[in-house]
Amino acid sequence: MNHIFHEHTTGFTTEPPHLYGRWRRDPLLRVTTGLRKTWFPFWAALERLHPLPADDGLLTLEIVGREVVAQDENVIALTFAATDRSVLPEWHPGAHLDLNLPSGRMRSYSLCGDPGDRRTYRIAVRRIPGGGGGSIEVHDTLSVGDTVTIRGPRNAFPVALPGFGSAAPRLRFIAAGIGITPILPMLAMADRFGVEWSMIYSGRSADSIPFIDELARYRDKVTVRTDDVDGLPSMDELVGPTTRRPHGETDLAIYCCGPVVMLEALRTHLVGRGDIELHYERFSPPPIVNGTEFEVVLNSTGERLTVPADQSVLTAIRAVRPDAPYSCQQGFCGACKMHSTAGEVDHRDGLLTEPEREAGYFLPCVSRCHSPELSVDA
Ligand code: FES
Known part of the structure; x- marks a missing residue:
């Protein structure tokens, strides 16, 4: 499961109700859905022959190199290339990519190869036994020949x-x-x-x-x-x-x-x-500045969690929802994005757009709450 991009997926399984409420199912959509079902095998075959460009920066890449790059063998470098070996999107020093792991975890890694090489990306990953499991998964499950989905590159650390x-x-x-x-x-x-x-x-x-x-x-x-x-x-x-x-x-x-x-x-x-x-x-979370204690209510169960002044919302939520997605813990990757339904978010990231914030989205790894309580869809 790709937990980051689920809101962008278009699951064409059922038609939505009619826009104006006169029909339980919109007649036009029923026709187009029927046509799509009829033609689906044809379109699927066509897409395999001519893959569409990646949506929202998503790319499927193949691991073409894996090497140990520290003598203690705790750091490996992985090299990725397009499955058809085509040119990859350009990047500049300081850029990172978001790697979607087979378990559904997403992790951000800096690109450490040569920006002049337009056909490969390289990252390096230190094995961290006491971490969130992402680095262990990279070390233990990714091999040459495997394919992975990535998003990026994006640059949060540009150099002049x-x-x-x-x-x-x-x-x-x-x-x-x-x-x-x-x-x-x-x-x-x-x-x-x-x-x-x-x-x-x-x-x-x-x-x-x-x-x-x-x-x-x-x-x-x-x-x-x-x-x-x-x-x-x-x-x-x-x-x-x-x-x-x-x-x-x-x-x-x-x-x-x-x-x-x-x-x-x-x-x-x-x-x-x-x-x-x-x-x-x-490469670890920033210290919390001017934090105050508040409560988080999980909408799915009504559980109430206390977020201490020196702890992030993400940490509090992961204590009861260990699978809650995250990566950078610094407010730049977006992996932890959540939706709030009540309370006044104190946004502390530089990633979300104003419309996203107005729609209730926030990043629990860095953002906090101005009000005593925050209700979230979790
Ligand atoms: S974990 Fe990256 S933005 Fe929250």
């Missing part, structure tokens, strides 16, 4: 290069562990355009760091440091040398992907440094 849209004269990339994935194509682009850049890459140990071999070509532009040998990096080490310029001009643009704790420390460290841009992507 010096001289090509960025006011900064140089770039600093900071990656921790699997946070290397959106950064890898950024490095390739920065290198290709000849802009000034450097990178620090940290991780628990050399064994746990993915893509170490691919970084070798950048030589001393990349500093690798591991906690077991070097200890935790200081914020000054992460940011690297900076220069306060005479009129406060931008000195540096940082692109960072890593755990929340590192990003929060970095944000705090850079307070007052208006000359340093910080662009980042987390």
